[in-house]
Amino acid sequence: MSGGFRGTGLVKHYRRGAESVAALAGVDLAVAAGEFVALVGPSGSGKSTLLALLCGWETADAGQLTYAGDLAGRRPDALGWPELALVPQALGLVADLSLADNVLLPARLRGTLADDGPRAAALLAGFGLDHLADRYPHQASLGEQQRVAVARALLLRPAVLLADEPTAHQDRGHADRLLDAVRAAADDGAAVLVATHDEIAWSRADRVLSMRDGLVTAGAPV
Numbered sequence: 001m002s003g004g005f006r007g008t009g010l011v012k013h014y015r016r017g018a019e020s021v022a023a024l025a026g027v028d029l030a031v032a033a034g035e036f037v038a039l040v041g042p043s044g045s046g047k048s049t050l051l052a053l054l055c056g057w058e059t060a061d062a063g064q065l066t067y068a069g070d071l072a073g074r075r076p077d078a079l080g081w082p083e084l085a086l087v088p089q090a091l092g093l094v095a096d097l098s099l100a101d102n103v104l105l106p107a108r109l110r111g112t113l114a115d116d117g118p119r120a121a122a123l124l125a126g127f128g129l130d131h132l133a134d135r136y137p138h139q140a141s142l143g144e145q146q147r148v149a150v151a152r153a154l155l156l157r158p159a160v161l162l163a164d165e166p167t168a169h170q171d172r173g174h175a176d177r178l179l180d181a182v183r184a185a186a187d188d189g190a191a192v193l194v195a196t197h198d199e200i201a202w203s204r205a206d207r208v209l210s211m212r213d214g215l216v217t218a219g220a221p222v
Contacts, residue, residue, distance in 0.1 A: 003071040003083070003159040004191040005054065006030040010063035012049055012214075023049040025214035026063070031193050033069060033159070036186035038202045039195045041211035047195035048089060050211070051162050054193070055086045071159060079160075081106035085153035087163035091145050093137040099144070100124060100133035103151045116155060123151040127177055143169040150178050154185060161185050161192045167201060179204050 012024040023046050031037045039047055052058040056077030067074055071083055093102045103124060107116035124130045127147040137145055146169045153161060167175035175198065183204050186192040194201055202208050210217050
């Protein structure tokens, strides 16, 4: 499956009492299949809102979002794990599933547990989680939970990968492993957008976009 996506003039407002706050003020961006793009900027600049809109959790007040290739004509909220995968800041692990079963959840939903089990095991091992596979999320550290969320997103080799601060709770060694896997996903053809404050992530990306005050521009922030 191939794809990529483009947003044109994306606008999103939120109500704060009587005030209307522009979280996105006319965002234009495009990420091609096989490209790893880092999105950087201060907290509150709109990065998480943009990712929520791109994955279908939010709907733009104005503008157009389109997916390319095999995903053309599809709505983001209708795309499955093999097509679009998200690593949210909140992680979203299922509390009553083991760490291994959280990684395998997309395969269970697709009905391919037998086929995807070996890849899940490899991801767990690669992220240093294989000895924790039978534990539950509450028995794991926040960093371990975050690595599970990244492994879950990568399991079915999605056409589009969106990740919100995926190395925020990692030491340097574990962050490098995660970024190697994200880089590999792009090299395999995924369109990858990572919102991050991690300068090492910027160095792995093909391009860096800067976000401030709900707008996206090219280049890393000064």
